[in-house]
Amino acid sequence: FAGNNSEFLKGVVAMSGLPPADRLEVCFAGRSNVGKSTLINALTGRTRLARASNTPGRTQEINYFTLADSHYLVDLPGYGYANAPLAVVEKWQRLLKQYLSGRATLRRAFVLVDSRHGIKAVDDEIMSLLDSSAVTFQVVMTKVDKVKDKDLEKVMGQVRERLAKHPAAFPEIVLTSSEKGDGIANLRAIIANLA
Numbered sequence: 001f002a003g004n005n006s007e008f009l010k011g012v013v014a015m016s017g018l019p020p021a022d023r024l025e026v027c028f029a030g031r032s033n034v035g036k037s038t039l040i041n042a043l044t045g046r047t048r049l050a051r052a053s054n055t056p057g058r059t060q061e062i063n064y065f066t067l068a069d070s071h072y073l074v075d076l077p078g079y080g081y082a083n084a085p086l087a088v089v090e091k092w093q094r095l096l097k098q099y100l101s102g103r104a105t106l107r108r109a110f111v112l113v114d115s116r117h118g119i120k121a122v123d124d125e126i127m128s129l130l131d132s133s134a135v136t137f138q139v140v141m142t143k144v145d146k147v148k149d150k151d152l153e154k155v156m157g158q159v160r161e162r163l164a165k166h167p168a169a170f171p172e173i174v175l176t177s178s179e180k181g182d183g184i185a186n187l188r189a190i191i192a193n194l195a
């Protein structure tokens with residue numbers, strides 16, 4: 001990356017609020033609490049840039065961050081948490097569909113999957129939405145520090161099996177721990193190499 005400065009740009013609640021589409025963009029999707037905000041912090045090397053929390057559903061807006069001066073990192077609101085009011089869920093789904101199908105500079109979506117849990121039904125739904133929006137997506141396993149190798153292998157088997165059904169899935173899966181730093185440099189390189 002050219003330069004190393006990252007900053008929070010803005011939170012967006014409607015398509016009209018998106019920043020100008022003037023650079024490459026990647027987004028981070030995943031169930032609430034999977035570790036999206038923490039991963040963005042690890043990628044940018046800033047501990048409190050994206051607000052991470054133990055309260056599921058903390059990130060309600062589409063949050064834009066700059067990475068160097070060349071990329072946008074987009075933190076999407078987490079999905080699949082219990083107790084979310086239906087109206088909120090529907091509003092979010094509408095915005096997500098508009099965003100995924102209408103953002104020309106979006107190069108790749110990273111779908112985060114908890115290494116302990118594997119792909120859930122709600123993840124499958126998002127992946128199908130990405131298929132139909134023709135947005136290439138890549139799975140990033142999070143919190144690998146929390147699982148034993150043997151259990152991770154089992155979960156990875158399930159993930160590969162599910163991914164085979166999604167035409168927009170990028171085959172390589174990235175293993176990460178934002179806590180320990182595993183896979184972060186690899187993911188940075190993947191993003192830097194997107195053209």
Ligand code: GTP
Nearest residue numbers: 033034035036037038052053057058059078178179
């Ligand atoms: P929402 O904004 O609600 O959608 O959640 P999120 O996906 O942004 O999750 P967030 O980054 O807030 O992380 C949720 C919790 O998981 C926090 O307590 C993090 O500290 C923890 N966490 C995130 N990544 C890791 C990791 O790699 N290892 C461990 N052990 N914990 C992690």
Ligand code: MG
Nearest residue numbers: 036037051059
């Ligand atoms: Mg978050």
